[in-house]
Amino acid sequence: MNVLGFWLLALALYALVAILGRRRLLPIVGQLLVASLAIPALLLGWAEPHWQLDAQTLLAPLWLDLLYGLCFALLLGYILSDVIDLEISAASLKIALPSFLVPLLAGLACTAWLLPGEYGWLGALGIGLLFSITAIPVLYLFLQSIDYPPAATRRLLHAAILMDFLCWSLFGLAQGSAHPASLLWPLLAAGLPLLLYGLRLRHGLCYSLPFFALMLLFQTLKLNALVFGIGYMLCLAWVRQPFQLPLPERHWKGLLNGLAVPLILTCGVLRVDFHGVAEHYSWLYLGALLVLPVLSKVAGSWLGLHWAAPGAPAQVKWRESLLLNIRGLTEVVFLNLLLQLQLIDSLVYFGLLLMSLFSTLLPALLGTRHSAQTDIEARSRYEIP
Numbered sequence: 001m002n003v004l005g006f007w008l009l010a011l012a013l014y015a016l017v018a019i020l021g022r023r024r025l026l027p028i029v030g031q032l033l034v035a036s037l038a039i040p041a042l043l044l045g046w047a048e049p050h051w052q053l054d055a056q057t058l059l060a061p062l063w064l065d066l067l068y069g070l071c072f073a074l075l076l077g078y079i080l081s082d083v084i085d086l087e088i089s090a091a092s093l094k095i096a097l098p099s100f101l102v103p104l105l106a107g108l109a110c111t112a113w114l115l116p117g118e119y120g121w122l123g124a125l126g127i128g129l130l131f132s133i134t135a136i137p138v139l140y141l142f143l144q145s146i147d148y149p150p151a152a153t154r155r156l157l158h159a160a161i162l163m164d165f166l167c168w169s170l171f172g173l174a175q176g177s178a179h180p181a182s183l184l185w186p187l188l189a190a191g192l193p194l195l196l197y198g199l200r201l202r203h204g205l206c207y208s209l210p211f212f213a214l215m216l217l218f219q220t221l222k223l224n225a226l227v228f229g230i231g232y233m234l235c236l237a238w239v240r241q242p243f244q245l246p247l248p249e250r251h252w253k254g255l256l257n258g259l260a261v262p263l264i265l266t267c268g269v270l271r272v273d274f275h276g277v278a279e280h281y282s283w284l285y286l287g288a289l290l291v292l293p294v295l296s297k298v299a300g301s302w303l304g305l306h307w308a309a310p311g312a313p314a315q316v317k318w319r320e321s322l323l324l325n326i327r328g329l330t331e332v333v334f335l336n337l338l339l340q341l342q343l344i345d346s347l348v349y350f351g352l353l354l355m356s357l358f359s360t361l362l363p364a365l366l367g368t369r370h371s372a373q374t375d376i377e378a379r380s381r382y383e384i385p
Contacts, residue, residue: 002047002051002053003053003057003058003060003061005051006042006047006051006053006058007058007064007266009042010039010042010262010266011258011259011262011263013034013038013039013042014030014031014034014258014261014262015258017030017031017033017034017038018030018031018257018258026138026141026142026145026328026360027257027261028135028137028138028261028328028329028332028360029328029357029360029361031257031261031262031265032265032328032332032353032356032357032360033357034262034265035262035265035266035268035269035353036269036350036353036354036357039265039266039269039270040269040272040274043055043058043270043274044274055270055271055272058270059267059270059271064267067263068263068264068267069216069219069220070216071259071260071263071264072219072260072264072333072336072337072340073212073215073216073219073225074212074215074216074255074256074260075256075260075261075264075329075333076215076219076225076226076229076333076337077211077212077215077229078245078252078256079136079137079164079329079330079333080168080226080229080230080232080233081233081243081245082136082137082161082164083161083165083168083230083233083234083237084233084236084237084242084243085157085158085161086158086161086162086165086237087158088158088162089155089158090308091155091159091308091309092155092158092159092162093159093162094304094307094308095155095156095159095301095304095305095307095308095324096159096160096162096163096166096304097304098300098301098303098304098307099132099134099159099163099297099300099301099303099304099324100132100162100163100166100167100300101132101300102296102297102299102300102303103128103131103132103293103296103297103300104128104129104131104132105128105296106128106131106292106293106295106296107124107127107128107129107130107131107132107292107293107296108124108125108127108128110127110131110288110289110292111123111124111127111128112124113288114285114288115127115348119343119344120343122174122175122343123338123343123344125170125171125174126171126334126338126343126344127338127344127348127352129167129170129171129334130293130331130334130335130338130352131292131293131296131297132163132166132167132297132300133163133164133167133327133330133331133334134160134163134164134297134324134325134326134327134330135160135326135327135328135329135330135331135360136157136160136161136164136330137328137329137330138326138327138328138329138330138360139156139157139160139323139324139326139328140153140157142323142326142363143156143157143323152320156320156323156324159304159324160324164330165230167334168226168229168230169230171226171334172224172226172227172230173227175224175226175227175341176224176227179224182222182223182224183224183227185218185223186218186223186224186225186227186228186231187227187228187231189214189218189228189232190227190228190230190231190232190234190235191231191235192210192214192232192235193207193232193235193236193238193239193241194235194238194239196210197239197241202241204241204242204243204244205244205246207236207241207243207244208243208244208245208246209246211229211232211243212246214228214232215228215229226337261329261332264332264333264336265332265353267336268332268335268336268339268346268349268353269350269353271339271346271349272346272347272349272350273346273347285351286351289348289351289352289354289355290351290354290355290358293352293355293359294325294355294358294359294362297324297325297359298321298322298325299321301320301321301324301325302317302318302321305317305320305321319363322362322363322366323363325359325362325363326359326360326363327355327356327359327360328356328360331352331356332353332356335349335352335353335356
């Protein structure tokens, strides 16, 4: 009963912060604050001393494992649905390539420096890709909140979608190459939209319901749900079939923000050995995980923006580099995927989770929100082809 009580209390904390910060915080920022600060305090300050519950006991119930699989499938499917909106233009490609490659190489170098040979080539690649990711949903919400120009918003979002498509695809193929047999059924199932379209089925639910059901099935069977999700969305884009969520957008967001994201974040944080953090972490290690992903991502994005529009004002390129560094929800999903596959340990997970919070808060902390009008005026003086 105490285990269920802990989980209900944890979800209530997320809900309370969401209500209090409704007008000032993006949902993922409040969720990251709870996960990185409130959940460890709840575990160490209440659950362990008063209820004699350690993290292993809290993660043990079978119902929690099943609920985690369902939430992760829903969340991963929602993130991958952005693939269907991918539009490759010259400007978005020029922005995306350096913004993807520079932090990827920095992540690989950081892994070789700090964690030589500890996680294997797939784990090193995963950490490198974590350096490269941009959170598309959070970026969109932030741009909307500062009334960014529609054309500039589209360009940044398409660049972010292209970067994340590269991240998910590269990792999915790399994971599949390590276990080729796990690719067969996901690749076959990914062609389902072509069959449904051939049967003249056009209702959106005919495509979205099988998608989420198969995502859950492959997630449960430990098959490559990532490759399936990307392939499925590419097939939908090929036949120009819009993707319709099974629930209205408001209810879907409520399900994700009220249950899926809090549950996934809390499960990840509970795997961290907070008692042994001081023994395993050095300040150099923690500082590198907090700073290097941000610096490399901002540098890569600045190069990409300069390549796409050499004549753009420096202040615009600086602020858009910070915006493309937003991590948020996409980073959380990728982090939990790597932790679930045991490609990183819990300490690396927690360090990169703090980095995700820091990089998502950075645009607001440096005044990007308040400088939106300045950017709009500066943008009026140039155009990106």
